[in-house]
Amino acid sequence: CFVWFGFTIICTFSVLSVAARADFKARNCSEVREACVTKGFGFAHVPLQEIPGEHLRVCPQGNTCCTQEMEDKFGQQSKEDFDNLIGETSHELRSTFVSRHQRFDEFFLELLENTERSLNEMFVRTYGKPYMQNSEVFENLFAELKRYYTGGNVNLEEMLNDFWSRLLERMFTLLNSQYIITEDYLECISKYTDQLKPFGDVPRKLKAQVTRAFIAARTFVQGLSVGREVAMRVSKVSSTPACTRALTKMLYCPFCQGMPAVKACKNYCLNVMKGCLANQADLDPEWNLYIDAMLLVAQRLEGPFNIESVMEPIDVKISEAIMNMQDNSAQVSYRVFQGCGQPKPAGMTRSARGVSDVFNARFRPYSPEERPTTAAGTSLDRLVVDIKEKLKLSKKFWSNLPEAMCVEDKVTAGNASDEECWNGHTKGSYFPEVQKDGLTNQLNNPEVGVDITRPDTFIRQQIMALRVMTNKLKNAYNGNDIYFQDSSK
Numbered sequence: 486c487f488v489w490f491g492f493t494i495i496c497t498f499s500v501l502s503v504a505a506r507a508d509f510k511a512r513n514c515s516e517v518r519e520a521c522v523t524k525g526f527g528f529a530h531v532p533l534q535e536i537p538g539e540h541l542r543v544c545p546q547g548n549t550c551c552t553q554e555m556e557d558k559f560g561q562q563s564k565e566d567f568d569n570l571i572g573e574t575s576h577e578l579r580s581t582f583v584s585r586h587q588r589f590d591e592f593f594l595e596l597l598e599n600t601e602r603s604l605n606e607m608f609v610r611t612y613g614k615p616y617m618q619n620s621e622v623f624e625n626l627f628a629e630l631k632r633y634y635t636g637g638n639v640n641l642e643e644m645l646n647d648f649w650s651r652l653l654e655r656m657f658t659l660l661n662s663q664y665i666i667t668e669d670y671l672e673c674i675s676k677y678t679d680q681l682k683p684f685g686d687v688p689r690k691l692k693a694q695v696t697r698a699f700i701a702a703r704t705f706v707q708g709l710s711v712g713r714e715v716a717m718r719v720s721k722v723s724s725t726p727a728c729t730r731a732l733t734k735m736l737y738c739p740f741c742q743g744m745p746a747v748k749a750c751k752n753y754c755l756n757v758m759k760g761c762l763a764n765q766a767d768l769d770p771e772w773n774l775y776i777d778a779m780l781l782v783a784q785r786l787e788g789p790f791n792i793e794s795v796m797e798p799i800d801v802k803i804s805e806a807i808m809n810m811q812d813n814s815a816q817v818s819y820r821v822f823q824g825c826g827q828p829k830p831a832g833m834t835r836s837a838r839g840v841s842d843v844f845n846a847r848f849r850p851y852s853p854e855e856r857p858t859t860a861a862g863t864s865l866d867r868l869v870v871d872i873k874e875k876l877k878l879s880k881k882f883w884s885n886l887p888e889a890m891c892v893e894d895k896v897t898a899g900n901a902s903d904e905e906c907w908n909g910h911t912k913g914s915y916f917p918e919v920q921k922d923g924l925t926n927q928l929n930n931p932e933v934g935v936d937i938t939r940p941d942t943f944i945r946q947q948i949m950a951l952r953v954m955t956n957k958l959k960n961a962y963n964g965n966d967i968y969f970q971d972s973s974k
Contacts, residue, residue: 512534512535512548512743513533513534513535513743514531514532514533514534514535514550514743515533516743516744516745516746517531517550517551517740517741517743517745518531518533520740520745520746521555521740521745524562526555526558526562528552528554528555528558529554530552530554531550531552531555532549532550532551532552535548535549535550535743536548536549536550536552537549538551538741540552540553541553541556541741542556543556543559543560543730543733543734543738544556544733544734544737544738544741544742545738545741545742545910545911549741549742550740550741550742550743551740551741555740555741556733556737556741559733559736559737559738559740560729560730560733562736562737563729563732563733563736563737564723564724564729564732566732566736567724567728567729567732567761568721568723568724570890570892570896571720571721571886571890572720574886574889574890575716575719575720575882575886578716578720578879578882579713579716579717579720581875581879582709582712582713582716583713585709585868585871585872585875586706586709586710586712586713588863588868589702589705589706589709589868589872590706592863592865592868593634593702593706593792594631594634594635596792596793596796597627597630597631597634597796600627600796600797600799600800601623601624601627603800604623604799604800604803605620605623607800607804608620608623608800608804611804612807615659619655619659622648622651622652622655623803625648625651626644626648629644629648630644630695630699633699633703634699634702634703634706636703636707641692641695641696641699641700641966642692642696645688645691645692645695645696646678646688646692649678649684649688649806650675650678652684652806652807653674653675653678653681653683653684653810654671654674654675656683656807656810656811657671657674657683657817657818657821658671660810660811660814660818661818661828662831663830663831664828664829664830664831665828665829665830665831666828667828670825670828673821673824673825674821674825676824677820677821677824677825680820681817681820681821683809683810683813683817684806684807684809684810685805685806685809687802687803687805687806687809688806690802691799691802691803691806694795695795695796695799696964696966697785697789697790697964698790698791698792698795698796699792700790700960700961700964700965700966701782701785701786701790701792701961701962701964702786702790702792703961704782704957704958704960704961705779705782705783705786705958705961707954707957708775708778708779708782708954708957708958709779709872711775711950711951711954712775712779714950715768715772715947715950715951718943718947719765719768719883719944719947722764722765722941722943722944724761725761727760727933727934727935728757728760728761728933731757731760731761731932731933732757732761734909734932735749735753735754735757735907735909735932736749736896738907738909739907739912742911742912744907744912747898747905747906747907747912748894748895748896748897748898748899748906748907749891749896749897749898749906749907749908749909750897750898750903750906750907750908750914750915751891751897751898751906752915752917752918752919753906753907753908753909753915753917753932754887754890754891754896754897755887755888755891755919755920756917756919756920756930756931756932756933757932757933758886758887758890758891759887759919759920759921759922759926759927759930759933760920760927760930760932760933760934760935761933762883762886762887762890763922763923763924763926763927763935763937764924764940764941764944765883765886765944766883766884766886766887766922766923766924767923767924767940767944767948768883768944768947768948768951769881769882769883769884769922769923771948771951771952771955772880772882772883772951773880773881774951774952774955775951775954775955775958776876776877776879776880778954778955778958778959778962779876779958780873780876780877781958781959781962782958782961782962783869783872783873783876785961785962786865786869787865787866787869787870790964791865791866792865793864793865793866884922884923887922903915909932917931917932924937924940925937
């Protein structure tokens with residue numbers, strides 16, 4: 486009986502040994518070695534078979550295919566993979582803001598240049614010498630418009646008022662060349678500009694149109710610039726040590742378990758990414774408000790604040806104002822003489838000229854086919870239609886980022902069944918629920934330790950930049966410049 490019992494023990498031990506050897510053989514590390522070579526890891530040593538894993542700090546400490554060196558390099562690679570994944574996922578957003586900012590900026594600057602050139606050519610042809618002798622008044626107008634657009638500290642309304650005052654002074658002097666018009670006398674004339682309305686209603690209408698259009702154009706381009714900067718900065722925010730540990734566990738601990746081809750379960754990946762991107766998700770509410778404000782100003786650019794439709798006929802409108810002044814020159818001069826006194830007469834050489842050769846040509850407006858092509862051969866309407874589509878697609882980008890990062894087949898198991906994915910410990914189902922978005926919702930994140938009491942200061946700065954820009958855009962939508970709002974409004 487004893488021998489039989491002993492035989493039983495010996496047989497049982499033999500069977501267990503064979504089973505253990507079979508199991509050990511099934512979990513050798515050859516696949517891991519091949520996968521490491523494929524991914525470009527240059528490890529000094531990869532075990533041929535599993536070894537005890539007490540040395541591991543991130544991955545499960547049972548039998549393992551990983552040395553300490555391997556786990557450390559997996560940690561470095563996880564951080565790099567995460568940065569690359571954010572870069573790839575945000576590439577389209579960033580490139581959209583970079584390219585559209587450049588297109589709009591080029592368009593507006595070229596529109597200004599084309600408008601100034603066409604006005605100069607037509608006025609030289611139409612008015613000749615009187616215009617050329619006073620062309621700096623118009624050059625200053627366009628220089629100030631460009632300075633405003635490029636971010637200069639220019640009060641548009643005051644600048645336009647000044648333009649009409651200067652033009653009145655020059656025209657009054659030309660139309661009254663039989664008199665000596667001194668600087669003091671010109672200063673007196675400028676006081677009567679509003680009462681005289683020598684240019685009719687053109688200055689009032691043009692001021693409203695130009696001011697609203699330039700505020701909208703400048704603010705919209707500034708908005709694209711802010712969006713570009715925020716997208717580029719936030720996409721480069723580095724991962725925390727806790728995030729790197731979670732990424733290593735998700736992306737590379739399957740290697741240590743001898744199953745490098747097994748990808749993470751979808752919900753497991755989402756919890757890791759929501760923890761790693763908690764601060765980025767907090768950008769979303771302010772980002773969405775900013776996008777809404779950009780879309781509102783884009784509507785204005787298409788409609789009443791269309792800078793293209795304001796600037797292209799500006800030469801015609803200024804010419805109308807000049808004609809109005811010339812037609813009413815006698816009445817204007819009479820009223821100026823009443824208010825400022827009769828100026829001293831000039832010598833016969835000047836008075837003999839008369840006024841017949843001064844601004845006496847009627848302006849011939851462009852026909853449509855003569856219109857110059859604006860920037861890049863496009864139109865503002867086409868640019869706006871394009872950017873509106875892109876802006877709409879970028880809404881909720883930051884809160885959707887974890888979902889976008891958990892790319893099927895590349896990061897997660899894709900269509901594999903729940904039992905065929907990595908759950909952080911082994912191949913099998915992942916049971917914890919997916920956390921909500923944002924920092925405060927990560928208190929109980931099972932995968933990433935997140936300090937919800939310490940918001941990322943860099944992300945908070947971007948939130949504030951978006952908030953300031955949204956406020957500017959809302960003002961621009963209403964035709965107001967945030968720095969130069971008319972106190973009478």
